[in-house]
Amino acid sequence: MVTSNVKKVKPKPFLFPHLCKACGRCIDACPKHCIVFGTEIDPATGFTPVTVDLEVCNGCGLCITACPEPHGLLATPPELEGTDMVVSDPFTYFGERAQTRPAPAAIPDQLVPLPALQPMVVKGNHAAAIGALLAGCRHFFGYPITPSTEGAELMARLLPKLDGVFVQAVSETATVNMMYGCSGAGLRCMTFTSSPGFSLMLEGISYMVGSHIPGVFVNVMRGGPGLGNIAPEQSDIKLVCRGLGHGNTHAIVLAPSTPQEMLDLSMTAFDLAFRYRNPVIIVGDGYLGQMTGRVTLPDHLVRPGLPDWAVYGDADHRGNVITSIDLNEPDLEERNERLNAKYDRMTQHEQRADPFHCDDAEWIIVACNTPARMAKGAVRALRERGVKAGLFRPVTLWPFPIDALTPIMARAKGTVVVEAGPGQLEDELRLALSHAGLVPRGPLAHVRRLGGILPSLQHIVDTVHALAEAHHE
Amino acid sequence: MSSVFYQKFERHAHGEGLKGLSTHYCPGCGHGLVHKFLAEAIDELGVQDRTVAISPVGCAVFMYYYLDVGNSQAAHGRAPAVALGHKVANPRSIVISYQGDGDLAAIGLAEIIQAAQMGLPMTFVFINNAIYGMTGGQMAPTTLMGQRTTTTPDGRGRLMGQPLRMAETIGQMDGPMYVERVALFDNKQRTRAKKAILKALRLQVENRGLGFVEVLAECPTHLHMTPLETEEWVRDEMVPMFPLGVKKDLDIEPWFDLGTPSFEPDRVSSVIGGGTEAPERFGTRFPTHIHLEDVAIKFAGAGGDGAQTIALLTTRTAINEGYDSTYIPSYGPESRGGTSYADVHIAAGDVLSPACPEPHILVAFNAPSIDKFGPTVQPGGAVLYDSTVISTPPSLDPSIRVYGVPFTQIATDLGKRMVKNVVALGALRAASDLFPRESFLGAMRETLQKDCAMLELNEEAFTWGERSLGEMTSPASG
Numbered sequence: 001m002v003t004s005n006v007k008k009v010k011p012k013p014f015l016f017p018h019l020c021k022a023c024g025r026c027i028d029a030c031p032k033h034c035i036v037f038g039t040e041i042d043p044a045t046g047f048t049p050v051t052v053d054l055e056v057c058n059g060c061g062l063c064i065t066a067c068p069e070p071h072g073l074l075a076t077p078p079e080l081e082g083t084d085m086v087v088s089d090p091f092t093y094f095g096e097r098a099q100t101r102p103a104p105a106a107i108p109d110q111l112v113p114l115p116a117l118q119p120m121v122v123k124g125n126h127a128a129a130i131g132a133l134l135a136g137c138r139h140f141f142g143y144p145i146t147p148s149t150e151g152a153e154l155m156a157r158l159l160p161k162l163d164g165v166f167v168q169a170v171s172e173t174a175t176v177n178m179m180y181g182c183s184g185a186g187l188r189c190m191t192f193t194s195s196p197g198f199s200l201m202l203e204g205i206s207y208m209v210g211s212h213i214p215g216v217f218v219n220v221m222r223g224g225p226g227l228g229n230i231a232p233e234q235s236d237i238k239l240v241c242r243g244l245g246h247g248n249t250h251a252i253v254l255a256p257s258t259p260q261e262m263l264d265l266s267m268t269a270f271d272l273a274f275r276y277r278n279p280v281i282i283v284g285d286g287y288l289g290q291m292t293g294r295v296t297l298p299d300h301l302v303r304p305g306l307p308d309w310a311v312y313g314d315a316d317h318r319g320n321v322i323t324s325i326d327l328n329e330p331d332l333e334e335r336n337e338r339l340n341a342k343y344d345r346m347t348q349h350e351q352r353a354d355p356f357h358c359d360d361a362e363w364i365i366v367a368c369n370t371p372a373r374m375a376k377g378a379v380r381a382l383r384e385r386g387v388k389a390g391l392f393r394p395v396t397l398w399p400f401p402i403d404a405l406t407p408i409m410a411r412a413k414g415t416v417v418v419e420a421g422p423g424q425l426e427d428e429l430r431l432a433l434s435h436a437g438l439v440p441r442g443p444l445a446h447v448r449r450l451g452g453i454l455p456s457l458q459h460i461v462d463t464v465h466a467l468a469e470a471h472h473e
Numbered sequence: 474m475s476s477v478f479y480q481k482f483e484r485h486a487h488g489e490g491l492k493g494l495s496t497h498y499c500p501g502c503g504h505g506l507v508h509k510f511l512a513e514a515i516d517e518l519g520v521q522d523r524t525v526a527i528s529p530v531g532c533a534v535f536m537y538y539y540l541d542v543g544n545s546q547a548a549h550g551r552a553p554a555v556a557l558g559h560k561v562a563n564p565r566s567i568v569i570s571y572q573g574d575g576d577l578a579a580i581g582l583a584e585i586i587q588a589a590q591m592g593l594p595m596t597f598v599f600i601n602n603a604i605y606g607m608t609g610g611q612m613a614p615t616t617l618m619g620q621r622t623t624t625t626p627d628g629r630g631r632l633m634g635q636p637l638r639m640a641e642t643i644g645q646m647d648g649p650m651y652v653e654r655v656a657l658f659d660n661k662q663r664t665r666a667k668k669a670i671l672k673a674l675r676l677q678v679e680n681r682g683l684g685f686v687e688v689l690a691e692c693p694t695h696l697h698m699t700p701l702e703t704e705e706w707v708r709d710e711m712v713p714m715f716p717l718g719v720k721k722d723l724d725i726e727p728w729f730d731l732g733t734p735s736f737e738p739d740r741v742s743s744v745i746g747g748g749t750e751a752p753e754r755f756g757t758r759f760p761t762h763i764h765l766e767d768v769a770i771k772f773a774g775a776g777g778d779g780a781q782t783i784a785l786l787t788t789r790t791a792i793n794e795g796y797d798s799t800y801i802p803s804y805g806p807e808s809r810g811g812t813s814y815a816d817v818h819i820a821a822g823d824v825l826s827p828a829c830p831e832p833h834i835l836v837a838f839n840a841p842s843i844d845k846f847g848p849t850v851q852p853g854g855a856v857l858y859d860s861t862v863i864s865t866p867p868s869l870d871p872s873i874r875v876y877g878v879p880f881t882q883i884a885t886d887l888g889k890r891m892v893k894n895v896v897a898l899g900a901l902r903a904a905s906d907l908f909p910r911e912s913f914l915g916a917m918r919e920t921l922q923k924d925c926a927m928l929e930l931n932e933e934a935f936t937w938g939e940r941s942l943g944e945m946t947s948p949a950s951g
């Protein structure tokens with residue numbers, strides 16, 4: 001047996017007085033009483049650093065363990081043994097090894113071809129879930145709430161078969177924060193929820209926006225306020241367009257009106273969320289979520305890469321941080337300006353609309369989600385009666401597709417906003433018009449039902465018809 | 474100094490001046506010590522690259538200034554949820570959720586309890602200093618009875634509730650593997666705290682389980698004491714309320730593994746249920762004899778009558794025939810026990826409005842359904858109802874054809890009452906000539922493909938339903 005004859009040298013402590021906060025914890029810790037409170041104020045810090053006399057120090061290290069400052073009391077590195085640390089400049093020791101790791105390269109997404117698949121017959125909520133799976137989402141977090149639950153249920157059934165993860169959270173608050181973590185790691189994740197649940201997620205959405213974190217939210221809207229009911233009211237348009245939590249927040253809001261669009265837009269949503277590093281909200285309504293229809297599948301799926309900014313938990317991404325706090329006002333102003341620039345880009349590039357018979361329309365109906373289907377029927381009925389009606393269906397509610405609407409409204413004799421809600425879509429329209437400096441030609445009327453009642457086709461026809469008649473008189 | 478600390482704190486006041494080398498914590502604050510022990514443990518286990526540290530809201534909000542690991546900063550109380558998101562995103566990452574007492578034991582109770590009970594290998598560090606630090610000395614859930622804070626100026630009293638013992642609470646749960654409460658007030662305690670943190674982290678690194686370490690820490694600033702007095706206060710006042718020691722320590726073999734998510738196209742298409750074979754088509758024309766371009770059918774009954782199933786079958790049939798079709802159920806509380814109805818549209822072009830306020834055809838399974846929806850049927854339309862349960866035929870517009878078919882009786886005679894809906898579907902086909910018989914049977918086969926016995930019975934029920942319209946017999950007599 002060989003025993004080492006080298007006596008292990010226990011390093012003695014050293015301290016840069018500038019970095020001592022004079023708490024005295026080391027004094028108490030030293031069994032040899034090597035350390036005492038100082039007497040001279042350090043003008044650089046305002047503290048009175050302790051004084052260390054290593055005459056009788058045995059290198060036990062207890063003082064080092066007791067010092068709360070990372071760069072406070074430290075073991076003297078062997079190579080510096082004997083130097084007079086105290087008079088040195090700490091920056092020569094700590095200043096240089098800053099974050100020098102190279103920024104990681106982003107791993108791009110891949111489009112993988114799918115076999116040619118037959119159309120499926122699925123309900124809207126399921127279509128959105130299938131779209132998410134095809135978009136490469138393998139992580140789902142959610143809390144059950146009618147009428148969105150089938151989406152979560154399908155994910156719970158399918159994700160394990162793809163070695164994905166389904167977590168039923170303790171609340172919507174926990175849900176959105178799990179998403180914050182998972183998206184923060186750079187992965188595609190989503191949730192299904194409905195109005196009251198979405199309210200609870202707003203805190204987390206504000207953090208996601210502030211931290212530039214993507215994430216896809218499907219909010220199958222229901223009747224409100226309060227517990228309301230589970231009928232298909234378009235009750236959250238204001239919330240998703242103007243009220244995504246505290247602070248300067250916006251997100252692209254997609255409003256599908258068919259099960260097919262639930263699938264298509266759910267795929268689009270992931271792309272947009274990662275392109276802009278921002279949450280994307282899909283608003284459906286209870287009716288659309290439950291509606292079964294034909295859904296054609298795409299010819300590819302997405303195998304997601306990994307963005308450079310991710311906090312994935314590996315060597316490449318170790319230098320990244322996700323945060324939204326800036327105590328320094330100019331820093332926070334800068335963060336907000338960066339957000340504003342992003343909102344501008346979204347407004348410029350992401351407006352989407354689906355005009356129907358708008359080319360020669362004299363009467364423009366503006367509607368989204370399920371009411372847009374009623375409105376489409378109404379356009380046909382009105383045209384049969386000789387009224388040149390058209391439907392302008394915003395697919396993005398934010399940014400509102402004002403650029404496409406402007407020339408259409410310029411030709412129109414009047415506009416009717418059709419909503420299963422209290423006028424929140426009309427407010428978006430009016431705001432968009434006002435920001436664009438436009439005044440609508442002719443009347444700006446509406447058909448609204450509340451409480452989850454959908455405006456009927458007949459109600460729309462009658463309203464537009466009456467306006468057209470009045471115009472002729 | 475552990476290399477897990479940044480050498481220079483670039484994020485602290487942009488690394489300028491002495492701030493680039495020192496923490497933002499008050500002199501003597503326990504946070505700095507715990508950061509140090511964490512950094513040492515990360516270093517010792519060699520997991521710096523894999524570590525993701527979740528900074529909380531509270532004085533430790535800027536933990537990410539100091540630890541040279543992957544960092545994320547969570548909303549107040551939500552660190553455990555954020556941590557969980559990171560852990561399931563990358564099961565190889567070593568995730569540390571770090572929280573103070575307001576964060577963990579007040580606003581974030583639900584999150585910590587769920588995360589603890591899930592028991593994934595993660596490390597939870599809980600700083601208990603009996604007060605809110607960042608907001609300026611208010612009562613924390615762990616504030617001692619009688620302790621004065623800015624929100625308990627006369628001392629914490631009965632109305633404020635009693636201090637919450639988190640280590641004991643978490644320790645009696647099934648999820649966690651290891652729970653200990655430690656302190657920092659003397660050399661012995663600091664050595665224990667270091668060990669506990671190292672152990673909690675090791676359990677995660679070895680994929681064994683969840684470790685939770687509560688640290689009784691000093692907040693000299695808001696206790697209005699010197700750091701050394703605070704150490705004594707923790708020892709003399711806090712420890713009696715919050716006893717130190719191990720609360721739970723299990724022996725668990727490594728188990729955690731989530732697999733690698735699949736993006737393999739064949740596997741994905743099979744999982745989502747995408748078929749590559751085109752369904753056979755049998756119809757030659759749109760049922761224009763009902764409506765030129767958009768046929769509306771309502772199915773109504775009590776929950777359990779099977780109205781939803783045949784509505785979906787009808788939609789599937791129409792889609793297989795190449796038309797657009799939608800099916801929308803009545804849903805939610807409405808569908809529990811009470812009426813259950815379904816609206817189906819079949820359109821030559823696109824289905825516009827998916828609701829059927831005025832259907833062309835109504836299929837009714839009970840009297841309330843006939844009463845409610847019978848009068849909404851369009852002139853020239855048709856009504857089919859279960860004459861087993863509805864004794865008197867409805868009196869409707871004379872242009873409406875009314876068929877009473879004993880759905881229930883026929884199904885009962887076939888030996889399975891529950892197929893009465895398929896009897897109804899057969900009757901609907903015969904009465905409406907919506908699509909060819911083979912077309913419906915094809916959709917039925919698609920839906921029931923795995924269940925041959927059921928398929929046979931259903932086909933029989935469908936056939937009897939079709940026949941019942943012409944010859945009012947029943948399988949028992951036939």
Ligand code: SF4
Nearest residue numbers: 030057058060061063
């Ligand atoms: S190493 Fe030990 S003996 Fe030396 S100063 Fe520190 S505590 Fe005292």
Ligand code: SF4
Nearest residue numbers: 020021023024026067
């Ligand atoms: S423990 Fe550290 S910060 Fe406190 S007095 Fe000693 S050296 Fe200074």
Ligand code: SF4
Nearest residue numbers: 499502532606692693
């Ligand atoms: S307020 Fe208290 S907990 Fe916060 S940094 Fe100061 S001493 Fe530490």
